[in-house]
Amino acid sequence: MPDRSIRLVVPIVVISGVAAAATGAELLYGRPATPPAAAAPAPGEPAAAEERAARTLGLVRVDYRLTRLPQHASNQLAVWIEDEDGGYVRTLFATSYTANGGYVRRPMSLPLWREKASWETATEAEVQSASRPAQESGPHSLYWDGTDRNGRPVPAGTYVYRVEGNLLWENRVLFTGTITLGEAADSSVARAEYLPEAARAEGEMVADVRAAFLPGEPLDPSAVTTYTRGS
Template sequence: MRTGLFSAISMLVCIGIQGCSSSYAKENHTGERLEISFRFQRGGIASSQYAIWIEDETGKLVRTLYVTSFTAKGGYEYRKDAVPVWVSKAKPQVLSSAQIDAITGATPRNGVVTYQWDGTDDNGNRVPVGTYRFFIEGTLYWENRVVYTGKLEWGGKGQDSIPVKVQRFHSSQTNEYMITDLKACHIKN
């Protein structure tokens, strides 16, 4: 997207998402999964932090799929602008080291990254059929953040393309292309 287009985007916009490829995805025993992929471009200082998580329809965090290691392992304490929505939901300060290690990783290299949800919660239990939302929150540069969200019916019909909404906070052109080409699909075999 061009810089001018980002400036013209209002606070909440619905984006059309393309279909997902499932050729390399792991499947659970039901054959159902959510797959999220996007192009990631690292920035410099005070940037490149992101988290991906699932919530139930009441807004309760069900599962964190990924969060950058810096943020989850204490960076949130002195970088209050590092994925603050995830921090408020997940409460990393009360998670054990093992729980943190299970959801973190180093900030990835530039390129396409893919994450999957198999319908389990943070304890490995299957979630009930119902409405779930996924979130991708990215700290682009200091307080400049973006939050993508989409909704799916777990146990329902699959969707080749899930509509995704984007909300921007403290918009800036610095590192605005950190997360692009986002695709989300609900695969049900």
């Protein structure tokens, strides 16, 4: 198992208050008014996001409202995509503590996401593309351009989006919704499950989880600014 407990600082891209990984630029984080663009990959990496977008079905936007909880062993979050059969497709967001090896010290942190993504064997590029500092309270949106973890466009069909949050130690909330990618627009609202049911008493960390598919919508190439994330 790779040891992710200590990692070098890696660059990410910030676009009008939205962060995206320089190595996984098709995933956008924050609260954008319109879908922003991403940085071009280094030589030898897959085609730039704007070139791949022509071969993908469009964009999926996942929205949610976050309320940071005033307690330790909390506020860990992961958002990812699965296919209709439950096969892992891609991680859109994972708080940096867990994504960079915090699960070694705190095995109860985001266990379903880690199992689905086989995160202990994730590549360095995949870790860098998904790992982000914990978000502030408020509404957030993530964009998925319809590619899998290897940057390949996914086929038309129904996909599952999941949001897992640690409320306190092993107490978690899991939101699950489906979205159909094809020629027509689609939208849905996710349902919440508390694990265990008594976890409801630990606070409402995540709410109002929903998704929308924007057919044929590409990422908009624009200027970006490099930002170095912290812990």
